[in-house]
Amino acid sequence: MTSTMxxxxxxxxxxxxxxxxxxxxxxxxxxxxxxxxxxxxxRHETFQKRQEEGKTKPGDTYEPLRRKPGLRPLPSHELGLxxxxxxxxxxxxxxxxxxxxxxxxxxxxxxHWGSLKYCQALVAxxxxxxxxxxxxxxxxxxxxxxxxxxLGQAFALAVSEQILTRRYPDHSVSIVRADTALxxxxxxxxxxxAKTKTVGYHYRPQFFAEVWKPGESSRVFPIAxxxxxxxxxxxxxxxxxxAVHADGVHIGAWNETPALVFSTQIPLNDPLTVHALHADGPxxxxxxxxxxxxxxxxLPLKDKNPNVGILKPxxxxxxxxxxxxxxxxxxxxxxxxxQSALARVGAAGLTSFAGDGESTAALLNTRQGxxxxxxxxxxxxxxxxxxxxxxxxxxxxxxxxxxxxxxxxVQAFSGVAKDILNVLVTRxxxxxxxxxxxxxxxxxxxxxxxxxxxxxxxxxxxxxxxQDGTVLAMRQxxxxxxx
Numbered sequence: 001m002t003s004t005m006x007x008x009x010x011x012x013x014x015x016x017x018x019x020x021x022x023x024x025x026x027x028x029x030x031x032x033x034x035x036x037x038x039x040x041x042x043r044h045e046t047f048q049k050r051q052e053e054g055k056t057k058p059g060d061t062y063e064p065l066r067r068k069p070g071l072r073p074l075p076s077h078e079l080g081l082x083x084x085x086x087x088x089x090x091x092x093x094x095x096x097x098x099x100x101x102x103x104x105x106x107x108x109x110x111x112h113w114g115s116l117k118y119c120q121a122l123v124a125x126x127x128x129x130x131x132x133x134x135x136x137x138x139x140x141x142x143x144x145x146x147x148x149x150x151l152g153q154a155f156a157l158a159v160s161e162q163i164l165t166r167r168y169p170d171h172s173v174s175i176v177r178a179d180t181a182l183x184x185x186x187x188x189x190x191x192x193x194a195k196t197k198t199v200g201y202h203y204r205p206q207f208f209a210e211v212w213k214p215g216e217s218s219r220v221f222p223i224a225x226x227x228x229x230x231x232x233x234x235x236x237x238x239x240x241x242x243a244v245h246a247d248g249v250h251i252g253a254w255n256e257t258p259a260l261v262f263s264t265q266i267p268l269n270d271p272l273t274v275h276a277l278h279a280d281g282p283x284x285x286x287x288x289x290x291x292x293x294x295x296x297x298x299l300p301l302k303d304k305n306p307n308v309g310i311l312k313p314x315x316x317x318x319x320x321x322x323x324x325x326x327x328x329x330x331x332x333x334x335x336x337x338x339q340s341a342l343a344r345v346g347a348a349g350l351t352s353f354a355g356d357g358e359s360t361a362a363l364l365n366t367r368q369g370x371x372x373x374x375x376x377x378x379x380x381x382x383x384x385x386x387x388x389x390x391x392x393x394x395x396x397x398x399x400x401x402x403x404x405x406x407x408x409x410v411q412a413f414s415g416v417a418k419d420i421l422n423v424l425v426t427r428x429x430x431x432x433x434x435x436x437x438x439x440x441x442x443x444x445x446x447x448x449x450x451x452x453x454x455x456x457x458x459x460x461x462x463x464x465x466x467q468d469g470t471v472l473a474m475r476q477x478x479x480x481x482x483x
Contacts, residue, residue, distance in 0.1 A: 007408040007476050010120060014088040014474070015453045015462045018124045021082050022159065023275045024073040028239075032071065032277065035233070036240035040064050065203070066323060067243035068259050071277040078163050079276070085158055086453035087122055087130070091115045092464040092472040093161070094154035095414060097207065099352040100180050100345070100360075102372050112353055113401050116412055118151065119474075120405075122272070129271035137268055144229055148266055152227020153206060155274050156262035160209055160223055161467070163260070163278075167211075168219075172444045174210045174346040174468065178222065178249065181208055183367040184341035185306050185334075186326055192367045196305050201324035203248040205259070210342045214441045215294035218339055219284045220328075222246050225262040235275045238263035246279070250310045251328045251338075256283030286328070286335040286342075295336045297343040297436035301365065304337050340436075346468075347436050348373075351424050353470055354416045355386070355399025362426040363434060387413060389473070391456050391463050394449075396471045397421050409477040411461075417446060417469035443468055 005013075047062040095112035102111065121136035132140065139147050157175055164173045179188060182204070187194040189202075205222035212218035224242035228234045242261035251257045263275045288294060309322035311330065328338045348363040352373065361374040387400045398415025415421075423438040446469045453464045461475025 005120075005406070007405050007410060010405060011410075011462050011474060011476065012455075013124070014091075014119060015086050015455055016124060016128070017084050017086055018128050018130050019082045020085055020130060020155065020159075021271065021273045022074075022079055023235075023273055024079060024277060026073060028236075028275060029071055029073065029277060031232075031236040032239045032243070035236040036067060036243065039237065039240055065244045066247050066325075067240070068247040068261070068279045069255060070279045070281070071239075071243060071261065072280070074163065074276055074278050078166050079159070083159055083162055083274075086464070087119075087124075088453045088462050088464045088472070088474075090151075090154045090158055091118060092466060092470070093157040094118070094150060095472055096349060096353060096466070096468075096470060097153050097157055097175070097177070098150075099349045100177050100369070102369050112414060113412070114150070115154070116401070116403070116474075118147070121147070121151070125271065131271050132266060132268055140229055140268065148227035148229050148264075150227075151266060152262065152264040153225050155227075155264045155272075156223060156225030156260075156276075157207065159262065159274055159276060160207075160221075160260050164209055164211055164221065165467070171211045171213050172447055172467065174212065174342070174443075175223070176208050176210065176342055176345045176349060178205045178208050180348075180364070180368050181338075181341055181345045182249070182326055183369075184301060184345070184365060185304050185337075186308065187367065194367055197308050199308050199324075199326060201248060201326075203244045204326070205246050205249060208249075208342065209260070210339075210346070212339075212440070212444075214437075214444050215288075217285055217287045217335075218342070220251050220257075220286060220338075220342070221284060222249050222251075222257065222259045223262070224259065225264070227264040227266060229266050229268060231267065232265065232275075235263040235265045235273075239275060239277060248325045249327070250283070250325065252283030252285060253330050254310065254312050256281040258284050286339040287332060288336060288339075289332065294437075295340050297340050297440060298434065298438070299340075301340055301344060302337055304334065306334055343436050343440055347424050347434060347439050350416050350421070350439075350468065350470060351434075353414050354397060354421055355414070356425065358428065359424055359426040359434060363424075363436070387415065388418070389413060389415070389459065391459055391471060391473055392450075392454060392465070394418075394465075398471075402477065409479070410474055411477050412472070412474045414473075415471050417442075417471075420446065420469040 095115040123133035205224045207223040209221040224245040226238040246259040310325045310327040351359040357373045361370040364370040395418040396415035400413045423435040451465045463473040
């Protein structure tokens, strides 16, 4: 898929099924352990050198990084040696992942539209394996770190959804930005400008995957993901680093939280490969006590400030200690609260994807970025009613973006199913508030509808429909008349 292709060919290629090799073996586990050992030796040597040069403070000691223990290959029945995806679906996952990122310097451009810069970055070879296109290589020349990071996240999220959907076929899977969810209760950095104590530990997973059913206990999987344009050795090093980030959040007791870690290798000349491992464990559950009613997620989130750090039980006669990071629990009072926080962040991700800043701001607190989205102005002018389309028989509302692709005008539309979005829209003038509980029920009901990437002949473009009721669509716009 190069810049010499016609716009119609680009759109057709975006819906093409492609094969993504996934490397998850016992050998990979060993290589990651070796890479972790090498990195720790480097860290120790660096500390000793700084100490000799007098650049450390009195009392400073070397501490090895804490990494998620028990990493292992993913079961073959959950993943296999390859996964089948469309590139448009990958960009849809990336767009959803960027929706609350607050990366954009301009409020006039929605965060998730950044995914569209990659619509010509990859091409399928004769065996339908993905590799960088000429356009992708040009992007890599100038934005290599950003491209590998964002595409690494996109593939990790797409594969994570497949894994967890197969593992929990009767549940819904929501993927939310970890920092946004954690800021519901923790001050992560000094930039948060909060009065509570800062966590003071910058290793955290990038995302959480919540597996849930309405009114029931849900389970949370931290996802740590990276990407590179290098080789397998770099992937081993990135997985070793991802294990540190994945262990930065514990849900439940010490060392019981499951996790998924990824490194997506995007070499300049060879096919793209996703390297993946997981950690199992009995934790991650946000338990709702038997006999108690389910939380009303539509109520404002309770003001809680969990303790900073992770409680590590002492062995034998040793006392308990507190390790750096964030922990939900083991006190059960925080489980229902964090489930509500995840539900509200998940809902905010949908309203942001639809271009509705007011509704997004109403679902978040100040540390989570409500001020940013309160002033958010994009193509939808603050209203999800700006764009409405019927795609493949379903009505969606959201926002659109018109730009040029290979010199020709195209329209991209991002939105949410009308019946889901209706219960999330907040309007200050009529005091309308989001019904997050109803949103969860409608998203779960949506799971039974068809999703994937399709060509909508009536609309005239490629359409990706997600299990959460979001849609990303793009079509060519006929040229202006010469009158």
